[in-house]
Amino acid sequence: MELKDLTISQTQEGLKKKEFSAVELTEYYLDEIEKKDRDICAFLTVVKDLALSQAEETDEKIAEDQDLDILSGIPCAIKDNILVDGIKCTAGSKILEKYVAPYNATVVKKLKENGAVILGKTNLDEFAMGSSTENSAFFITKNPNDLNRVPGGSSGGSAAAVAGEMCSFALGSDTGGSIRQPASFCGVVGLKPTYGAVSRYGLMAFASSLDQIGPLTKTIEDCKKVFSVIRGKDKMDSTSIELKEGNSDFEIKNLKIGVPKEYSVKGMDPEVEKVVREAIKKYEGMGAKIEEITLPHTEYALACYYIIAPSEASANLARYDGIKYGYSDLQGKDLLDVYLQSRENGFGAEVRRRIMLGTYTLSSGYYDAYYLRAQKVRTLIKRDFEKAFQKVDVIFTPVSPTPAFKIGEKIEDPLAMYLSDIFTVSVNLAGLPAVSLPVGDASGLPVGLQIIGKPFEEDKILSIGEIFKK
Amino acid sequence: MISKEEVRHIAKLARLGLIDKEVEKFQKELSPVLDYIEKLKEADISGAEPTSHSVKVENITRGDKESDLRFDGDKLLNLSPAKKERHLKVKSVL
Numbered sequence: 001m002e003l004k005d006l007t008i009s010q011t012q013e014g015l016k017k018k019e020f021s022a023v024e025l026t027e028y029y030l031d032e033i034e035k036k037d038r039d040i041c042a043f044l045t046v047v048k049d050l051a052l053s054q055a056e057e058t059d060e061k062i063a064e065d066q067d068l069d070i071l072s073g074i075p076c077a078i079k080d081n082i083l084v085d086g087i088k089c090t091a092g093s094k095i096l097e098k099y100v101a102p103y104n105a106t107v108v109k110k111l112k113e114n115g116a117v118i119l120g121k122t123n124l125d126e127f128a129m130g131s132s133t134e135n136s137a138f139f140i141t142k143n144p145n146d147l148n149r150v151p152g153g154s155s156g157g158s159a160a161a162v163a164g165e166m167c168s169f170a171l172g173s174d175t176g177g178s179i180r181q182p183a184s185f186c187g188v189v190g191l192k193p194t195y196g197a198v199s200r201y202g203l204m205a206f207a208s209s210l211d212q213i214g215p216l217t218k219t220i221e222d223c224k225k226v227f228s229v230i231r232g233k234d235k236m237d238s239t240s241i242e243l244k245e246g247n248s249d250f251e252i253k254n255l256k257i258g259v260p261k262e263y264s265v266k267g268m269d270p271e272v273e274k275v276v277r278e279a280i281k282k283y284e285g286m287g288a289k290i291e292e293i294t295l296p297h298t299e300y301a302l303a304c305y306y307i308i309a310p311s312e313a314s315a316n317l318a319r320y321d322g323i324k325y326g327y328s329d330l331q332g333k334d335l336l337d338v339y340l341q342s343r344e345n346g347f348g349a350e351v352r353r354r355i356m357l358g359t360y361t362l363s364s365g366y367y368d369a370y371y372l373r374a375q376k377v378r379t380l381i382k383r384d385f386e387k388a389f390q391k392v393d394v395i396f397t398p399v400s401p402t403p404a405f406k407i408g409e410k411i412e413d414p415l416a417m418y419l420s421d422i423f424t425v426s427v428n429l430a431g432l433p434a435v436s437l438p439v440g441d442a443s444g445l446p447v448g449l450q451i452i453g454k455p456f457e458e459d460k461i462l463s464i465g466e467i468f469k470k
Numbered sequence: 471m472i473s474k475e476e477v478r479h480i481a482k483l484a485r486l487g488l489i490d491k492e493v494e495k496f497q498k499e500l501s502p503v504l505d506y507i508e509k510l511k512e513a514d515i516s517g518a519e520p521t522s523h524s525v526k527v528e529n530i531t532r533g534d535k536e537s538d539l540r541f542d543g544d545k546l547l548n549l550s551p552a553k554k555e556r557h558l559k560v561k562s563v564l
Contacts, residue, residue, distance in 0.1 A: 102545045196525045209523050238530040303509040323560055328551035335561045344487030352486055353499055359484040375520030377513050415502050431524020
């Protein structure tokens with residue numbers, strides 16, 4: 001087997017048996033990036049020296065016969081809205097083009113403590129706003145399955161880095177589908193954990209009531225490993241929660257899978273629908289009980305999301321003012337000019353659109369009609385899931401209505417782009433965990449199945465996903 | 471359709487500079503999204519309390535004591551585009 005095909009535990013077996021060293025493994029991936037990334041463009045920054053020095057630490061441990069940590073020697077990539085101390089962190093934006101992170105995000109600290117080797121930072125839609133990675137201020141990432149197509153987004157660089165075999169795993173962030181949709185488009189596993197399961201300290205805030213960090217991996221087994229490292233309460237993020245060790249036990253013959261009738265939408269690609277139906281049938285064949293369920297407020301989810309997320313973003317992005325850090329246009333005559341011009345020239349089109357949208361929905365006279373109403377609809381969406389979970393254990397849906405679309409196809413039409421998140425946003429609004437699992441392909445392009453679980457049942461949905469291949 | 475005046479007003483509130491040409495562009499791009507989110511007006515929200523966070527979290531407080539978290543202030547100050555000694559430098563407000 002080649003190095004790129006090894007799971008995390010197989011890689012560590014190889015390291016322990018001295019079939020290859022951690023430095024050799026890291027050099028192998030750095031070479032792959034060098035060879036492939038000119039075409040795929042997944043990485044914004046590659047940190048060769050840092051990676052090699054981390055790999056050396058693992059090799060020293062092996063030489064001294066010490067026990068390995070859970071991710072010792074495993075090369076990974078980090079979405080460029082998550083801080084790695086001393087390394088540039090751009091969020092895919094011109095306004096942070098030269099920003100160097102002054103500290104480690106908690107997830108990065110945990111990866112480092114557990115021996116992971118950070119290869120570099122991956123491309124994203126500017127400030128994670130987008131579904132195709134075309135909104136990066138720097139370049140467009142391509143889908144490794146078809147270079148004319150988008151990798152999805154906003155964690156498109158992370159998904160493409162894993163699918164393109166340029167790292168063992170990657171971290172992404174998911175506000176409305178930004179881990180699951182690119183995982184589906186690229187054919188990798190992507191987990192959006194329960195809100196509060198993973199600390200967001202050191203993640204650039206987009207929509208604080210929705211944002212979560214999660215892993216993108218080659219296999220479910222790897223996903224479990226990475227999640228076990230990054231999860232847990234952190235005093236630096238007061239929304240984080242200490243999880244009990246998850247109960248992942250289930251018997252397939254007792255498993256009740258809900259399939260929402262509202263998730264068969266107009267414009268759904270028939271091949272995607274077929275692949276997802278077949279995956280569901282496969283579980284039925286293994287003995288699970290399939291039940292049609294109803295999530296009646298689904299039709300409002302996208303509108304609800306596109307009020308809440310831009311509203312919170314407009315407040316969160318107020319910090320980029322040209323004063324404290326980042327790009328600053330100092331040509332104007334007074335302080336207001338610095339604000340106006342730094343933000344005009346520093347932010348790209350989609351970010352400015354969303355700031356405008358959020359400012360509008362929060363502005364005087366509109367707050368009740370938009371933001372407050374959206375928060376109430378959010379309650380209804382959350383209740384839909386609570387009711388459904390009284391009847392079923394997990395919910396299966398497609399991740400996105402189509403496979404990866406062509407570069408340029410939707411960039412001029414923001415609303416069409418937003419519609420590719422139609423199956424994923426509800427999960428963020430309700431704060432639930434969900435995984436995107438590759439279950440087949442439509443005309444040669446990967447298709448993901450979304451498995452949604454009850455709060456804090458990540459281990460269970462991952463175990464359910466794990467039996468798909470068996 | 472959102473008016474040109476509204477676009478200008480919102481941009482000002484958001485502290486986003488706008489050139490005239492962009493006013494029309496934003497008008498065209500924001501209107502269909504604003505029309506789409508109108509959909510929420512159809513929803514029956516009677517009896518629904520607003521949800522701000524999906525997981526119930528309580529305010530977390532700490533004692534009024536010096537924190538054990540140490541941060542290198544200069545490291546943060548050095549990220550600023552304009553500074554004087556240990557202060558951020560800004561242009562005149564008025």
